[in-house]
Amino acid sequence: MELTSHHIREQIIKMASLVELSLSLTLNKEAPLESVIKLEEQINQFQCEIDDLCFKYIALKSPNSRDLRLAISVLKINPVLERIGDKSLATKRFYGELSYNFPKLENMGHIVKELLQKSIDTFVHGNTELAEQLINDDEEINTFNRELIEEFLMAMKNNQLEHRQAINALWIAKNLERIGDLALCIAQEVFFIEAGEQNHYKKFTINSDKESFNLGKYLKSLNENQILGGVKP
Amino acid sequence: MNYYKVQKLKSHLFIACLYCSAAFVLAPLIMVIVFLFYKGASSLNLDFFMNLPKPVGETGGGMKHAIIGTFYMVGLGSLIAVPLGIVCGIFLAEYGKGKIPNCLRMASDLLTGVPSIVIGIFAYTLIVVPLKGFSALAGGVALSLIILPIVIRSTEEILKLIPGHIREAGLALGLPRWKVIYFIIVKGNLPNIFTGVILAISRAAGETAPLLFTAFGNMYLSYSLTGPMASLPVQIYNYAISPFEDWQRQAWAGAFVLIILVLGLNIVSRLIVNRKQLFNKK
Amino acid sequence: MSENTPILTTNNINIWYDQFHAIKNISISYLPNSITAIIGPSGCGKSTYLRCLNRIHEEVPGARATGEVIYNGQNILDPNVDPVLIRRNIGMVFQKPNPFPAMSIFDNVIIGLKLQGVKQKSKLKEVVETCLKKAALWDEVKDILQRPGTSLSGGQQQRLCIARTLAVNPKIVLMDEPTSALDPIATGKIEELMQDLKKEYTVIIVTHNMQQAARISDYTSFFVLGDLIEHGTSSQIFTNPKEQKTEDYISGRFG
Numbered sequence A: 001m002e003l004t005s006h007h008i009r010e011q012i013i014k015m016a017s018l019v020e021l022s023l024s025l026t027l028n029k030e031a032p033l034e035s036v037i038k039l040e041e042q043i044n045q046f047q048c049e050i051d052d053l054c055f056k057y058i059a060l061k062s063p064n065s066r067d068l069r070l071a072i073s074v075l076k077i078n079p080v081l082e083r084i085g086d087k088s089l090a091t092k093r094f095y096g097e098l099s100y101n102f103p104k105l106e107n108m109g110h111i112v113k114e115l116l117q118k119s120i121d122t123f124v125h126g127n128t129e130l131a132e133q134l135i136n137d138d139e140e141i142n143t144f145n146r147e148l149i150e151e152f153l154m155a156m157k158n159n160q161l162e163h164r165q166a167i168n169a170l171w172i173a174k175n176l177e178r179i180g181d182l183a184l185c186i187a188q189e190v191f192f193i194e195a196g197e198q199n200h201y202k203k204f205t206i207n208s209d210k211e212s213f214n215l216g217k218y219l220k221s222l223n224e225n226q227i228l229g230g231v232k233p
Numbered sequence B: 001m002n003y004y005k006v007q008k009l010k011s012h013l014f015i016a017c018l019y020c021s022a023a024f025v026l027a028p029l030i031m032v033i034v035f036l037f038y039k040g041a042s043s044l045n046l047d048f049f050m051n052l053p054k055p056v057g058e059t060g061g062g063m064k065h066a067i068i069g070t071f072y073m074v075g076l077g078s079l080i081a082v083p084l085g086i087v088c089g090i091f092l093a094e095y096g097k098g099k100i101p102n103c104l105r106m107a108s109d110l111l112t113g114v115p116s117i118v119i120g121i122f123a124y125t126l127i128v129v130p131l132k133g134f135s136a137l138a139g140g141v142a143l144s145l146i147i148l149p150i151v152i153r154s155t156e157e158i159l160k161l162i163p164g165h166i167r168e169a170g171l172a173l174g175l176p177r178w179k180v181i182y183f184i185i186v187k188g189n190l191p192n193i194f195t196g197v198i199l200a201i202s203r204a205a206g207e208t209a210p211l212l213f214t215a216f217g218n219m220y221l222s223y224s225l226t227g228p229m230a231s232l233p234v235q236i237y238n239y240a241i242s243p244f245e246d247w248q249r250q251a252w253a254g255a256f257v258l259i260i261l262v263l264g265l266n267i268v269s270r271l272i273v274n275r276k277q278l279f280n281k282k
Numbered sequence C: 001m002s003e004n005t006p007i008l009t010t011n012n013i014n015i016w017y018d019q020f021h022a023i024k025n026i027s028i029s030y031l032p033n034s035i036t037a038i039i040g041p042s043g044c045g046k047s048t049y050l051r052c053l054n055r056i057h058e059e060v061p062g063a064r065a066t067g068e069v070i071y072n073g074q075n076i077l078d079p080n081v082d083p084v085l086i087r088r089n090i091g092m093v094f095q096k097p098n099p100f101p102a103m104s105i106f107d108n109v110i111i112g113l114k115l116q117g118v119k120q121k122s123k124l125k126e127v128v129e130t131c132l133k134k135a136a137l138w139d140e141v142k143d144i145l146q147r148p149g150t151s152l153s154g155g156q157q158q159r160l161c162i163a164r165t166l167a168v169n170p171k172i173v174l175m176d177e178p179t180s181a182l183d184p185i186a187t188g189k190i191e192e193l194m195q196d197l198k199k200e201y202t203v204i205i206v207t208h209n210m211q212q213a214a215r216i217s218d219y220t221s222f223f224v225l226g227d228l229i230e231h232g233t234s235s236q237i238f239t240n241p242k243e244q245k246t247e248d249y250i251s252g253r254f255g
Helices: A005-027 A033-061 A065-097 A103-125 A128-157 A163-195 A200-208 A215-224 B003-043 B046-050 B064-094 B099-113 B116-131 B136-160 B164-172 B177-205 B232-240 B245-281 C046-052 C083-089 C105-115 C121-134 C154-167 C184-197 C210-216 C234-239 C244-250
Strands: C008-017 C020-030 C035-039 C063-071 C090-093 C172-176 C202-206 C219-224 C227-233
Touching (some): B003 B245, B046 B245, C046 C063, C154 C184, C219 C234
């Protein structure tokens, strides 16, 4: 086992490409479920190996500065990639149950796939500029997701769509949206590796949130409406 | 006056004391050289180096025989003492623990402390008496006894300064000990060892007492090992106590030459060390 | 010799300095082409142990060792064995860079061979070049081979000493805190160099820098007060030590 930051990078990039492949197989209707399951096994194995690699690398080589940031980032990206693999497999299972074609869902799938590719690209090339742009793609996916939910609800209300099918489709949308979020997490690590900056996007999104959420107010409103078991102070 | 000013004053006072003591040490040396130059340089000419003494009453003549005699006997003494001293020094530095090295060390220390007149008497009884006559050989032996302990101790001290790990590094290359000592330790420090040697020689060059009873001195040029031989210090001594003004003048000149000789050797030894340091720094 | 046959084995080594029992019953085997680090608090005897592996400990008056150091099927602590021959196979690099005084860089490298009687000029030249290359110093000094070895910087001097050790073609190189007198950059270079040395030599290194041991070594021995507390692969010692003492030491709670 070679304990260098270069080797760690190589391994995580290999794992990322497997995850990418898994998502594209999920979105490809012709690909069998088994192929995704097989990939998932490989991805899990990679996760264990990379975890061990990073642990030993940090323990034995006491890396500093960039190498340290890379090792820590990889430790963070590693489970995220594994989650994406899981979600991809779950999505594939729901796709198997789906009997209609939903063009909007497919569209969303492509955008998510692209986002994942771009995120991995930003990681490979350390491109912070590209990472900045990804936030918009994620916004787009979120809107897509919200729209899809509304649409399916309407369709269900009007009895245009079988409920089971609708729920499957909603799960797919939900999973894809989650994959988008996770992909963004990968891109976020670029800021840490390149500039030592943590939580770049969080700062970004909190600032852009116009209506700040007030927990106290929210609880109060709940109490007023006696939703919490009718307990009144 | 505040505390700080008092401290500063004390500091200045202390530094002033240091400079004063330095001046007290330097002053006699400078005065000796200046005085000798003033008294001796006027009588110094080519004749002084090229000619033998003229008979009493005649002015002129030189100390060629004494200068050559000094070189001759100091050379003879060095020839005996330097190789022996260096070998003993190496022995003390490399195998310096145990009874024999300790005896040797004490002996050489005692020898350093023996008054030079006693050394003269010793050489007298050892060589002059059996050979029934003053000789250059006896002078050389007496001078070698002056040189020997200085060479031993300076060689030992210089070799002891070499850290042990250098010896170990040599041994770790799979070399026998004698090769490490000879090729690495001694060869690597020859200039330093020679500095010690030159200082010892310059010390011997100025000695009068050991030569009084041994080489005795004469008024003509001699290269004979078994005959008496003149030397600068003895010649100076003889001329200085003589009633003739011209001889006294020549004694001053001889003293000047002698001090230049000793000083020159000292400077040369210092140059060797400095050149080596310069060389290493590059 | 196969990869898994130890090149050097110590059995029950005990070392005394007069009455002081410095090393107690230590038995370790060393595999060829590996780097083994010896760590431990000051005064734990790690240097003493290392120095007995090529009998250079005999240089300290009053030191004596019992037990066996097996190299090539021979107990090198046996008084009938000539330490001079042992040291040609088991070389040593010291804590302080110590190029030989008044010797050029060239002479420093070949002095071992030269004094062993090799006179052929072309052979000596070749050895100087290969050894300086192995010590990653050739590019820096190839034009100044006639300058004195002491004119180099500390890190370069230490690499020169490594080249000098390699020139007599040892199988095992012992290193006694070779980087403790060097700055971090020079240390880094020497650490890098050790990874290359591993391909041809077996390296045993004493270090008081635990991170260094973790970075460079395949195996690590942990000594305390002359006892071997733990010996194992470095990844095991530094990530999951079996002994509480080791755990405490490498976490900086003791020593």
